[in-house]
Amino acid sequence: MPRSTNPSDDENINPTANAALATTSASVPSRKSWLPAGFGGSGKHGATIDIPLEDPKKKERELLSWEQDLKRREQDIKRREDAMNRAGVVVEVRNWPEFYPIIHHDIANEIPIHAQKLQYTAFASWLGLIACLLWNFLAVLVESIRSEDIVSFLLAVIYAMSGCPLSYILWYRPLYRAMRTDSVVTFGQFFVFYSIHVGFCVIAAIAPPIIFRGKTLTGILVAIEVLAGDMFVGVLYLIGFVFFALESLISIWVLERVYMYFRGHR
Numbered sequence: 001m002p003r004s005t006n007p008s009d010d011e012n013i014n015p016t017a018n019a020a021l022a023t024t025s026a027s028v029p030s031r032k033s034w035l036p037a038g039f040g041g042s043g044k045h046g047a048t049i050d051i052p053l054e055d056p057k058k059k060e061r062e063l064l065s066w067e068q069d070l071k072r073r074e075q076d077i078k079r080r081e082d083a084m085n086r087a088g089v090v091v092e093v094r095n096w097p098e099f100y101p102i103i104h105h106d107i108a109n110e111i112p113i114h115a116q117k118l119q120y121t122a123f124a125s126w127l128g129l130i131a132c133l134l135w136n137f138l139a140v141l142v143e144s145i146r147s148e149d150i151v152s153f154l155l156a157v158i159y160a161m162s163g164c165p166l167s168y169i170l171w172y173r174p175l176y177r178a179m180r181t182d183s184v185v186t187f188g189q190f191f192v193f194y195s196i197h198v199g200f201c202v203i204a205a206i207a208p209p210i211i212f213r214g215k216t217l218t219g220i221l222v223a224i225e226v227l228a229g230d231m232f233v234g235v236l237y238l239i240g241f242v243f244f245a246l247e248s249l250i251s252i253w254v255l256e257r258v259y260m261y262f263r264g265h266r
Contacts, residue, residue, distance in 0.1 A: 107119050107123070111179050111180060112179070118261060119175070119176065121254055121257070122175055123172070126167055128246065128250060130167075132201070132204070134160060135218070136243075136244075137157065137159070139236040139237050140152055141156070155216040156217075171194040171197055174190040175190040175258065178190055187258075187262050191255075194254075198252055201244055201248040203219075204219055205220065205241060205245045205248055206219045207219020207220065207223075209222075215237075217244075218237040218240025219240075
């Protein structure tokens with residue numbers, strides 16, 4: 001039989017063909033991974049991810065140090081509080097009014113039981129003065145709009161802005177401390193400034209024109225005058241007169257009772 005001359009047959013029976021193909025495929029570089037080296041994308045197969053771990057002992061030491069620092073601060077605060085208590089200094093926390101505390105006020109726990117009723121009445125007297133000054137401001141505001149008297153309005157603003165805080169500082173707070181500590185000095189401060197308060201309330205209830213300018217206070221004399229010109233404003237002034245009259249009576253009663261309380265403890 002003659003030998004076939006087809007080149008494809010020679011390729012099929014070439015013993016070195018498979019070896020050549022294997023060598024060629026081995027010489028071709030492998031495709032690089034799209035992952036970065038830190039996440040297993042290095043050329044080395046089976047590479048592990050290196051995640052730095054925090055030393056648990058170091059974390060424990062930091063927590064212990066923080067706890068010791070807190071304990072040390074608590075001990076310092078306690079030592080300071082004890083020293084202040086031994087010195088007679090009382091730490092007062094603002095607790096009144098509840099929706100926006102601005103002062104410390106705790107009659108039930110700090111004032112003796114036999115004096116609590118009197119202290120509550122004095123507290124009502126202080127709140128009554130605030131109500132009188134605010135109503136006086138409202139009535140004078142309406143009257144100043146009607147008569148275009150800006151000076152009377154400004155004076156009413158001064159009465160309200162100064163009377164509310166000064167009454168607390170000058171006579172109510174001293175009475176509160178006097179009832180709690182039985183101090184003669186604070187009792188004396190209360191008597192002086194509360195007497196001025198009583199005099200102001202009595203004069204404001206009358207509102208004589210020789211002392212106060214125009215219609216800056218809702219006293220009975222001014223109320224009658226305003227009532228003749230405008231019924232609505234006159235009623236506002238009459239209500240203000242009633243407020244000042246009641247405040248005067250309550251204040252006189254408180255002054256008398258506090259004086260009797262003070263004499264009974266001496």
